[in-house]
Amino acid sequence: MGYLLILRPLNCLITAVSVVVGAWIGLPRIFNLQLLIGMIIGFFTCGFGNVLNDIYDIEIDSINAPHRPLPKGLVKKTYVILEAIGLAVISLILAILLSPRAFILVLIALILLLLYAGLLKKCWPANLVVALLTGFSFLLGGIVNNNVAALFPFAFSVLIHMPREIIKDLIDEAGDRAQGVITCAARIGSQRARILASIYLGMLVLILPLPFIFQTLNWRYMIVILVIAFPPIIYSIMRIMRQSAIPDLRVSSRILKFIMVAGLIAMII
Incomplete structure (x- = not known):
């Protein structure tokens, strides 16, 4: 087992x-x-x-x-x-x-x-x-x-995991420093790491409509994105840019996981 x-x-x-x-x-x-x-x-x-x-x-x-x-x-x-x-x-x-x-x-x-x-x-x-x-x-x-359209979920996955990994770096920053781990947050600083995570999420907002614009996916996809994905992405950017405590960052990480699931569901309905 x-x-x-x-x-x-x-x-x-x-x-x-x-x-x-x-x-x-x-x-x-x-x-x-x-x-x-x-x-x-x-x-x-x-x-x-x-x-x-x-x-x-x-x-x-x-x-x-x-x-x-x-x-x-x-x-x-x-x-x-x-x-x-x-x-x-x-x-x-x-x-x-x-x-x-x-x-x-x-x-x-x-x-x-x-x-x-x-x-x-x-x-x-x-x-x-x-x-x-x-x-x-x-x-x-x-x-x-x-299927060339597989590039859409690939880009979605990369742009949702990059900010999530940065957030995890911020959460573990103290422990990582003690163990000599050189994370993105440790290398560029906490505030710049937050900005970078927000930039990735901003890029995600820009690419999410592309499958609908290029007629790869239909209106059901766009409705799910507009209703379920966009609001938590914007909310996450606002939370990340604040000088949030570690519990708040953990919430942001969970929100991004929810966005990831919502995006994948939208691509196959």
């Missing part, structure tokens, strides 16, 4: 569903073998990243998250390493079955996950890497279905 839990299967399932969103956005919804393979690749690639993080963070997790499978002793590190290798190899083999583009995309994602876990997590580019990786599944779906 521990070898399944270490994958964080819920996160992997969300990644698999995101592949479907990238494949279906603006097109007839056809479920075929290629899409199923894409979903499995998304699930396994996400699992690889989660397992890899737990391998590198085992000492930190023994203090901060002792309930996780590795520090709790539910799994053996040697077998977990083999599990990560297996997930990566299977993902690459399945990607070859899809297309050369899919193989290249999956290979890049696996390399970024490896670099993030081993090197970049404590450096300021970590936020960008995380944001790009969250959009990986949409691009994979687009490749599976030859």
Whole structure:
């Protein structure tokens, strides 16, 4: 059971569903073998990243998250390493079955996950890497279905995760400084980090209508965006720009997660 839990299967399932969103956005919804393979690749690639993080963070997790499978002793590190290798190899083999583009995309994602876990997590580019990786599944779906419109959810994902990662940096700023972690907030300062997060959200406001303007999505999408997404985005910008306390920043992070879910729902209704 521990070898399944270490994958964080819920996160992997969300990644698999995101592949479907990238494949279906603006097109007839056809479920075929290629899409199923894409979903499995998304699930396994996400699992690889989660397992890899737990391998590198085992000492930190023994203090901060002792309930996780590795520090709790539910799994053996040697077998977990083999599990990560297996997930990566299977993902690459399945990607070859899809297309050369899919193989290249999956290979890049696996390399970024490896670099993030081993090197970049404590450096300021970590936020960008995380944001790009969250959009990986949409691009994979687009490749599976030859759907250029997958660029919309990819851009949406990047622009919603960048400010959220910055907010998480602001929340953890004191602890990160103590551990020598050079986050975006630590590098440019708290106020500039808030401004940068707000700029990303402003860019998100500008791109959200584009699928409707280009007639990729219909009026139902635009109604959901106008009613459910725009108000909390504007509200989030206002909260972030205030000198908010950490509890307020946590609320802003949760609001951005809600916006992310609302945006994805709008793209598939």
